[in-house]
Amino acid sequence: DQQVKQNSPSLSVQEGRISILNCDYTNSMFDYFLWYKKYPAEGPTFLISISSIKDKNEDGRFTVFLNKSAKHLSLHIVPSQPGDSAVYFCAASWEYGNKLVFGAGTILRVKS
């Protein structure tokens, strides 16, 4: 029973365009959401997060949107760069400190 779902296994985007990665969750107790990026042969690295009291958080080219009523969050990358090509994991937790639950990941390919 996957509580965090990333339904798109892969996404291909042209350099300079917007990349939108989506994530859905089922557990209404989740109150903290994160995105991690993973390059081949490396561990995931933290990218950006958002708490449930917000609906948007922005950090440079990266913006995360949270729609609590739809139990949906998305990561926008604008503009996309070839170096953004990686696997992106959505993750969620609750009660500030409970275990982090990850989605299966989405492979992003940015073509130059």
Add this chain to the structure above:
Amino acid sequence: DAGVIQSPRHEVTEMGQEVTLRCKPISGHNSLFWYRQTMMRGLELLIYFNNNVPIDDSGMPEDRFSAKMPNASFSTLKIQPSEPRDSAVYFCASSLARGEKLFFGSGTQLSVL
């Protein structure tokens, strides 16, 4: 600063053998996590420790899996006996405290033949 250090980077073993994966968390971090990555299930949490005490091991798939954290700077994940379906990348991660962002090691690629 050194990040989370895992060893070995690659492990190839035969079915039935014991496998031990090692992790050194970032100094000063109080929480340690073991994750397994597979194509089908993505990143699954196996177990996590807080201040060297196991808090939640509900993700450990079977009794063949065990994890220890004898001190704040070292943890092991052991599989005995190993089976081909255990083949995956195993990640260790640490955080400053519960709820803080995780820092991952580079992982151990395990292949059980």
